[in-house]
Amino acid sequence: MLLRHTTDKIIDRSALTINPAKTCQPIGAMYAALGVHGCLPHSHGSQGCCSYHRSMLTRHFKEPVMAATSSFTEGASVFGGQANMLQAVTTIFSTYEPDIIAAHTTCLSETIGDDLTQMAKKARDEGKIPAGRHMIGTATPSYVGSHITGYANQLTSFVNYFAETTGEKSKKLNILAGWCEPSDMREIKRLAKLMGVEINLLPDTSDVLDTPMTGKYRMYPKGGTTIPEMVSMGDAKKTIGLGHWCTRGAAVALENKCKVSFVIEDLPFGLKATDRFIQALSKYGIAKIPTEITDERGRLVDMITDMHQYLHGKRVALWGDPDEIIPIAEFLVDIDMKPVYIVSGTPGKHFMERMENIMTVKCPEAKYKNGERADLFLLHQWIKQQGVDLLIGNTHGKFIARDENTPLVRVGFPIIDRVGHSYFPLVGYTGAIRLVEKMLDAILDKTDATCPEEKLELVM
């Protein structure tokens, strides 16, 4: 047993988190900023923050992840980090030539009260920012919320800084993507295109964190939301935010600044969430749903029908980020699976309300928790009390999977021991087909490997 000290005896913890189902804000800001073209994320804090975030994102995407740091020493921590930040601005524009520096704070710079907006103004006033280039500051205190909060705050900063109103509404819709993979963002664009709806997608990490090998390294790959796109978001006729946690802040900011009204939907994981997304695209984009998309939906429903017998009643433990696991939980319930244990380290009351709605009728036995101490240790203890058939979550679950001899379907962040997530989407109907395929493979592979010999069947 690897997690040999985990037992079914749950003690009431009020201070200690063990094996967290979240991480801290700045990495979310870094990921979101990578989805803007020509943007270099900058970590205003000790070198370790930047190094850790880059390493984790690199392991997950198996792609270059560039970001700079203010390299705080003790002096900066005592006297404030302004001198470091201003020097960094000069260094970055002269050495790495980005269009945008997206600086975010850390627990260190937040604790000493550094104000990046003021520093950006000072850098501008002192001529450290070349013409046509930009520096944006975002407060991402690591001791508030989670990596999801940091992602959301970075998006809010982008729209606050760039979006402008010309007075003339465009035909475009804004789509704010919650935290998902480059493949998912590519799929969202494909679906909008099939619908004939023009969109501004923010952020867009496709063609940034899934780039081809060409023999030439490009520090700023061709993908990412462009500055003109972000500017024009102020003229869009509607904003669709995909994910309450990740996108609500930016959607509200756009409404306040540019009077673009918004609607928040789930990230389109699974059948119903995709239905709602496609309907929103259709409604606000004033577009018909094409046969290609209804056919994709039909294929998903067909596949579920074909294989329902292997899915129904299966007990699932699920963990990850709320914008992702809420629609996934809904999908599992829709196909008669039982997501009995769910945790997310990201706080927010909305989580419990949504889960209650999803579970009350079809999976009343479900246990779910979010926020502080809603961690993998607790999830594992629940599993120790009564086992599950399937685990769905990030790579950190592999130790539980091995100890409990339970298959794991890797979904979410981080996935640092397998590939595929950045290339094959899980959103949309085809993404849901892939999720069902992955779950079936996991469940049936285990059945085939462990059932009594006389029970091994050729046909399934």
Place this chain on the structure above:
Amino acid sequence: MPQEVQSNVRTIPGIISQRGCTYAGCKGVVLGPTRDILNLVHGPVGCSYYAWLTRRNQTKPESETDVNFMMYCLTSDMQDENIVLGGEKKLSQAIREAYEIFKPHAIGLFATCPVGLIGDDIHAVARKMEAELGINIFGFSCEGYRGVSQSAGHHIANNKVFTDVVGLNDTPDEGKFRINMLGEYNIGGDAFEIEALLEEMGITLTASFSGNSSVYGMEKAHTVDLNLVMCHRSINYIAEMMEKKYGIPWIKVNFIGAEATAKSLIKIAEYFEDAELISKTKAICERELKKVKVALEEVKPITNGKLAMMFVGGSRAHHYQELFNEMGMDTVAAGYEFGHRDDYEGRQVLPDIKVDADSRNIEELVVEKDPRLYDQSKQDFKKKKEAEGYLFEHYEGMMPDMKKNSLVIDDLSHYEAEVLIEQLKPAVFCAGIKEKYVIQKMGIPMKQLHSYDYEALMLHLAEL
């Protein structure tokens, strides 16, 4: 007068550096790989999260039921109210809960950036909770901003382990030849290989600092005859302090590369002046080198004369050159991420290294001879052997091994890496995970030298 290699100095803000922080060096490098110290990180969630099994240190408890905390990531997960009102109470409660769940023999507390800034006293908490729970609890003031790189954290870790763990148990292990291994972190299972060789030789490995390591070994580390130092940068402090306090001499070893390994094993055997041990060791080396020769014959036609670059750590960018040499490869450019002058120029420059403001805030322990346990005979023996030409505490650093016209660059930046590759087109570039995919995108084969990506190197990348 040889040139001074400027190192262990600040990275310019804004530069995309390989470096991490003091906390990373303290928790991730030195303490992380010990399976039975319960490590609890006091801070917001991220610091503990990112150091959770990411350095790929392996560990093998002695039995199925033996203590193993390596898979657990503990944090006080500080919230804004803890930053405003102080986090000592939450930390104390977290320790209580950790004790109730895990019943550990020892707990290490790690301070992250905000902890030092708001004035939480983790050492006071450690003392209070030690009294309450009756186990060994110690704190590391390893706030990320303390040094210019991970290196400061190594020093802080060395100090605390030396004062609070080493020396707690005076009962020596059984065995004729007793040693400690310092600075071998069992990344990818390296230590398993070394341990197997030492065991076959008949050497007793009491403690490892720290790979596949146990706190129980560390507690009696002062009872050995000899310390081996692998990663000079991260662990030389403890070797020095153990010599001062207990009289245990130390030697530098390197187990990267077959010849280097053989040389190190024979040097260990020769220390003990035991004819049987020496002949056995030589036989083992001969046997193993034969196998290596077969492998070398296979790879040499591919590797011979090829250029390599390596930029990692504080020792590995040197150690790995021995392995590459054996394969006939030339290291044309190398440098450390967090090395000091002595790692480049050798320990003879130690007295000349100026202590700057960034190093001054790391405590330099005043260590004196232990009146009861200092073993003068070990030092007398050392003197005798020194007179015979046996080298103790000897490390010449990287520079003597760098060929003429090769490049040595400290704290390589991303931009410098790009230029080096464009101009010199190496056959292989070695660094860390953050560099890996940048280099590969340029069509250059890349290997990590810390968190390994194991065998096979796609040398025909350019042909695809």
